[in-house]
Amino acid sequence: xxxxxxxxxxxxxxxxxxxxxxxxxxxxxxxxxxxxxxxxxxxxxxxxxxxxxxxxxxxxxxxxxxxxxxxxxxxxxxxxxxxxxxxxxxxxxxxxxxxxxxxxxxxxxxxxxxxxxxxxxxxxxxxxxxxxxxxxxxxxxxxxxxxxxxxxxxxxxxxxxxxxxxxxxxxxxxxxxxxxxxxxxxxxxxxxxxxxxxxxxxxxxxxxxxxxxxxxxxxxxxxxxxxxxxxxxxxxxxxxxxxxxxxxxxxxxxxxxxxxxxxxxxxxxxxxxxxxxxxxxxxxxxxxxxxxxxxxxxxxxxxxxxxxxxxxxxxxxxxxxxxxxxxxxxxxxxxxxxxxxxxxxxxxxxxxxxxxxxxxxxxxxxxxxxxxxxxxxxxxxxxxxxxxxxxxxxxxxxxxxxxx
Ligand SMILES: Nc1nc2c(ncn2[C@@H]2O[C@H](COP(=O)(O)OP(=O)(O)O)[C@@H](O)[C@H]2O)c(=O)[nH]1
Ligand SMILES: [Mg+2]
Numbered sequence: 001x002x003x004x005x006x007x008x009x010x011x012x013x014x015x016x017x018x019x020x021x022x023x024x025x026x027x028x029x030x031x032x033x034x035x036x037x038x039x040x041x042x043x044x045x046x047x048x049x050x051x052x053x054x055x056x057x058x059x060x061x062x063x064x065x066x067x068x069x070x071x072x073x074x075x076x077x078x079x080x081x082x083x084x085x086x087x088x089x090x091x092x093x094x095x096x097x098x099x100x101x102x103x104x105x106x107x108x109x110x111x112x113x114x115x116x117x118x119x120x121x122x123x124x125x126x127x128x129x130x131x132x133x134x135x136x137x138x139x140x141x142x143x144x145x146x147x148x149x150x151x152x153x154x155x156x157x158x159x160x161x162x163x164x165x166x167x168x169x170x171x172x173x174x175x176x177x178x179x180x181x182x183x184x185x186x187x188x189x190x191x192x193x194x195x196x197x198x199x200x201x202x203x204x205x206x207x208x209x210x211x212x213x214x215x216x217x218x219x220x221x222x223x224x225x226x227x228x229x230x231x232x233x234x235x236x237x238x239x240x241x242x243x244x245x246x247x248x249x250x251x252x253x254x255x256x257x258x259x260x261x262x263x264x265x266x267x268x269x270x271x272x273x274x275x276x277x278x279x280x281x282x283x284x285x286x287x288x289x290x291x292x293x294x295x296x297x298x299x300x301x302x303x304x305x306x307x308x309x310x311x312x313x314x315x316x317x318x319x320x321x322x323x324x325x326x327x328x329x330x331x332x333x334x335x336x337x338x339x340x341x342x343x344x345x346x347x348x349x350x351x352x353x354x355x356x357x358x359x360x361x362x363x364x365x366x367x368x369x370x371x372x373x374x375x376x377x378x379x380x381x382x383x384x385x386x387x388x389x390x391x392x393x394x395x396x397x398x399x400x401x402x403x404x
Contacts, residue, residue: 005350007046007323008082008108009226012089012136013125015116016228016256021046021083023259023316042083042104047076048320049276053333053345053394057376064343077331077348079320082108089123089139092147102147106182110323111223113140117239117253118232133238134245137225144221149213152177156209160202170201174212183220191215224322225251230315231258231307250322254315255307262303262314270296276317278308328353332387333394334364338378351387358383361397369400 009017024046047068054063055073068076086101105111119131123139152159163173174188192198194215199208225246227239230253243251259275266273269290272281280300283289292300307314324330329350351360361370373381374396387393 005048005079005324005327005329006082006108007079007110007112007320008084008105009112009114010084010087010105010140011114011226012116012121012123012139013085014121015114015125015136016226016254017083017085017114019260020112020114020226020228020254020256020316020319021081023256023263023314024081024320042085044081044083045078046081046320048079048324048329048350049317050075050077050324050331050348051389052331052348056390057340057344057394059340059344062340062342062344064346065348066346068348070345075331075345075348077350079350087140087143089143092143092150105144105221106180108221110327111221112226112319112323113137113223114226114228115242116229117227117235117242118229119234119238120229120232130234132241133227134241137242137246140223141217144217145210145213148178148181148216149210152213153206153209163201170198173201174216178216178220181220183216187219188216190219194218222326223249224319224326225249226254226256226315226319227251228254228256230311231255231303250326252315252319252322253311254319255311256314256316258303258307259314259316261299265296265300271300276313278304278312280304280308324350330387330389330393332360334360335394335396338374338376338396353388354386356384356386357381357392357395360387360395365397365399370397371400372398374398 009021011017021044025044052063052070052073052075054060054070060070060073063070065075068078070076082104084101084104087105091101115133115136117133119133120127120129122128122131123135159173159177162168171185171189171192174192175183175185178188191212192215195211198212204212225242227235227242229235230239239253262271262273262280263275265271270282270292271289272286273279280303281289282300283291330353331348332351333345334347334349335345349364351363357373358370361373370383373383375381375392376394381392381395385392
């Protein structure tokens with residue numbers, strides 16, 4: 001199957017990366033772990049929650065995911081998460097692609113910038129009060145910018161000489177120079193599309209190179225903001241400031257520590273809690289749950305008042321959904337046949353909205369010869385037709401036996 005979606009959590013020390021990673025993993029992970037090839041403490045499986053095809057088809061009781069989970073038609077699709085702890089202030093000074101954290105970044109399809117919105121940690125992550133988290137957002141962008149810019153300008157002279165000598169196109173030369181960031185031609189082409197009327201590469205001045213790097217960052221590192229620690233009373237005013245300053249960036253308010261705590265209580269049998277919602281049931285609501293002492297009861301009341309009722313949830317489920325939205329990813333359900341007897345919807349993969357169905361087939365099955373493609377209801381679907389939510393997102397690919 002095609003490459004998994006990878007999301008990197010970045011942010012200064014003590015912003016809450018590890019807590020957020022923990023809050024996003026192991027949720028309902030009763031069914032099947034994800035077969036990642038390497039075991040790395042900073043890698044974990046998160047679950048993107050989507051509407052499962054079984055809900056639309058009223059087949060919830062037959063739904064049996066191979067990976068992730070399906071709960072009442074809510075499907076958790078595994079995605080890979082990275083905790084990139086090495087991206088600290090001035091990290092770009094240790095430049096070069098061998099840099100471990102930068103390698104982590106290049107693997108990612110999108111970044112989630114965990115921002116300490118409470119302003120209780122300074123630029124280095126040390127405890128303080130009244131720190132302006134806007135500075136962190138600028139810092140992170142600048143850090144990545146200076147890293148890429150530094151790597152490129154350091155050898156600009158020879159880049160231009162080679163470019164001229166080989167009569168390469170701008171796209172080819174940039175492909176060679178930026179390919180190390182796991183950027184293919186298509187992605188670099190997209191970056192160049194953002195800059196119409198660009199001069200020939202040999203004429204670029206510093207300002208132009210900077211513009212190119214910024215455009216490249218936009219397509220290579222789409223970033224979602226997690227405005228974390230929103231349970232803290234100082235977070236409110238910072239959140240408004242950030243949203244005003246970055247109206248086009250997706251921002252999600254989170255309290256990952258609350259999510260971790262609620263999951264722990266649920267695991268211990270004190271509460272029933274569905275991530276992504278504002279509802280907590282206790283022994284008062286559901287007999288059989290463990291009774292709460294006064295201290296726990298107070299803490300839960302506080303969490304309801306300060307987080308759940310004010311913001312609607314702890315935000316962490318919405319965080320991955322925002323990342324998927326930014327990447328325009330939708331769930332796709334390949335099925336063996338359109339008769340839905342027995343166990344159904346074992347597989348679910350994320351694909352870009354609007355992908356032609358033949359490319360979806362390639363992603364899932366590789367270079368096999370497709371004889372026909374069947375949609376729900378048995379109708380034939382053309383190879384060039386595209387996928388969207390509710391359209392060609394449940395398909396059966398019929399392969400030519402033995403065909404390659
Ligand atoms: N109030 C509050 N504190 C949090 C939250 N998330 C993390 N923290 C605290 O912030 C500190 C740093 O968290 P950690 O996840 O280790 O940060 P990292 O260095 O970015 O990985 C810890 O003391 C956490 O308990 C949150 O949502 N609210
Ligand atoms: Mg950490």
